[in-house]
Amino acid sequence: MTLFKALLAQLLGLLIAIGLNPFLPPHYSSWITLLILQSSGAMLGSKLLRQPSWWLVIHLLFLPSAAALLSLQLAAYWYLLILIVLILVFWGTVKGDVPLFLSSTAVVEAISKLITQESAQYFAELGAGIGTVTVPLAKQHPQLIINAWERAPIPWAINVWRSRHYANSHCYRSNLWNCDFSQYDVIFAFLSPTIMPELGAKLQTAMRPGSLLISSSFAIPDWKPESIKQVNDLAKTQLYCYRIADAYE
Ligand SMILES: C[S@@+](CC[C@H](N)C(=O)[O-])C[C@H]1O[C@@H](n2cnc3c(N)ncnc32)[C@H](O)[C@@H]1O
Structure with a gap:
């Protein structure tokens, strides 16, 4: 469509x-x-x-x-090459999936603080892109177990390559809708406003009560955030923090 x-x-x-x-x-x-x-x-x-x-x-x-x-x-094969690269980077975007755009360093710093505050041991990222969030977190929190899911082949490959020195961080080439969210203390997502209602419905029951969901830029309709962190970056990003037990009380 x-x-x-x-x-x-x-x-x-x-x-x-x-x-x-x-x-x-x-x-x-x-x-x-x-x-x-x-x-x-x-x-x-x-x-x-x-x-x-x-x-x-x-x-x-x-x-x-x-x-x-x-x-x-240009020679005709350049167009084919560019098309193939774009498909492998923006996998599924044409069907309405979330495209690749990256979190800022300031967002990563804010997430890092939240992980420390939460004394988190398990962290997951939904749609991890090229590891902009997980790679620095793996470095800053060597004890933290990080699992990330990314569907697009080129961002996933870059993510795996960038994570190669961090045994605590793994990026899987999976669809986030098929993943198990139950073991994580903190889950981070930077996706799209169009899927937030569906994501909220899924995470409400799939995440462990008491765990924290951080959604960058996009709120989940009808959910009450425990806090909203204002990040001082160019996009003036807001991080919506939802405590799972509270979200569906
Ligand atoms: C807005 S980008 C965010 C990238 C990264 N999390 C960051 O904050 O820098 C969203 C990412 O989610 C990925 N994505 C979208 N739908 C997905 C799905 N169903 N399963 C796994 N990854 C998905 C996209 O390929 C894209 O890389």
Whole structure:
């Protein structure tokens, strides 16, 4: 559905650009004007189809980037190579899964403090990316057992490579929805607002009562956080901390 909506928005942009072209004064009718019209039309289509806001940026840049790449006259295999790398990094994103974007150092420091406060022995990360969180934590807390799950092949491989010196940290190439959450004192997730209701429903019963769930940036609807940590990073990230026993009392 996501891909279908994206294609529809692009098509609408194309129709708007082609439709308006004959009405443009001759000195305005150029490839650049057509690209601007197509991108704006695609953004409008995206808005009408109620795609999440990040799609606006994708629609704005899609055709102009394609035109810029074409002008470089690269050999055809480069496109295939770039496509394969993108698929292996953003695995499943096209179906609406959570894309890769990384937590800041300040977020990792805040999680590290929470782990110390909790005297945690077992820590898990859902959707661990390239190990931005788990690698520094494994170094700072050598006694902490860290398990991380990541589905996308390239981030997972980078994570495993970066964790190779830390016996206390393991990253598994698994779907987080199939994992066992019951043994952890602290679980960290930085995912997407669209899956928070489903994640909350799953973790409510799957996490150990008394354990702590830290969700970066996205709250779980209808759950009452024990605290919200304001992180001093560029994104002004908020960490929603939920005590599991409290969450469904
Ligand atoms: C927003 S990134 C966060 C990366 C990392 N946790 C960080 O904070 O820097 C979300 C990650 O979750 C992964 N992911 C999304 N859905 C997943 C699933 N069902 N199972 C495992 N990993 C998933 C994505 O591939 C992506 O790497």
